[in-house]
Amino acid sequence: MCSERRKFVVILALFFSTFAFSLTICIDPGHQKEADLTLEPIAPGSETTKARVSTGTRGSSTGIPEYVFNLEFSFMLRDRLLQEGYEVVMTRDSHDVNISNVERAKIANEANADLCIRVHADYSSDSSLKGFMLLIPSETSAQSPLIYSDSKKAAEKIMASLLQIDGIDSLGIRPRDDITGFNWSEVPVLIFEAGFMSNPEEDVLLSTRDYREKLVEALVTGIEDYFLTK
Template sequence: MSPARHFGAALAVGALAAAAAATAASSPAPTVVVDPGHDLRANPATEPIGPGSSVRKVKDGGGTRGVVTGIREADLVLDVSLRLRRLLRDAGVQVVMTRTRTARVSMGNVARARIANRAGASLFLRVHADGHTEQSVRGSHTLAPALRRGWTDDVYSASRRAARLVQAELVRASRFPDRGITERSDITGFNWADVPAILVEMGFMTNPTEDRALGGPAVRQRVAHGLCRGVLRVLRRAPSACGV
């Protein structure tokens, strides 16, 4: 977030209130930024975990890989994200993708957050799959920004609400165990976001059952559909617009 933005927002409150009725009437298409995690290659360079922070983190460790299928996380999350884009567009939502191919060194998480900020996204939805040293660990999981003054206070509540709505639809769609919501203070892409941000971990690619399921088009489409329903709930629109 930026203090200047808040100052401007405070000055503009009157004008915004006056314009509210007209905005509600025309109901312009909201924008959602869909962020498929990682890319073809990891990025070992570092970046500050938040604005002004001396704590730095690697830009991208590279993601995980299917223990049975051998599928790269970057490829799985892109495929689900492209399916989601189609569903959201059909439902009248504008979609900006942080990437549409798996072909480069990962851009890192500050860059991803900046894409969401620039788009003025109603939601910055980050799509990932999980990995664990223990193959038995499984389930769907959503991360949200922890509250930190100056970094996430402007997006904390809206992100928390989005996490709750999207996690419920994700679990229903994946049919994996519900690992709930975790607030994180160490996620660079959250700390740099000036818009509501969440990160879904669809399932564990290190768990044979979930890796096999996510390896096929049926479960991928189901999960994309669940994410679409969750996003529409976040936007206070009818989730039935995602189709059946």
């Protein structure tokens, strides 16, 4: 093959591998620097309202605000997903923003994301409580049966992958009908609650690069498994 023709074929192959078949993941790093407690409807057409963006928690040992953990972790996840050839859309890439949960869901909808991962860390008044948790829209609150079943399937794959991490504690997959970002979502969506910042040991663990990397790798593998078996 002459070199011009070879160059063309290589460019064509790159184009198809990069653009034509790529999947889009939306990452929503939960919360932001300042909460916005003005209200917005919890679901389209609903009279029930919730704060546009709640405060989030803070590390009981480290003092790290949840919104900081969420964004740092999301950047790591984004970078690994980009390496794997996914398109990634972030709902925020800085702290000083005011983007409500409805607006975040709409960003994923407009991107026509194949999956939206919302990153959070947890709080409990019981400081002994620890472990990660995956939240998904409930069967009745999801905008369609497909969004429910796909969100559930993705959560199951991610759960299986996270359980491979030595010593990790799981609080399971929990369907929820009261989460604004779920109820407005027109794409499969889940919340990854990475662990409890109210638990002094888990808070420290969540602050380490090593544990974050393990969680990110497990998420990437779970996401991969989900798309492979979908």
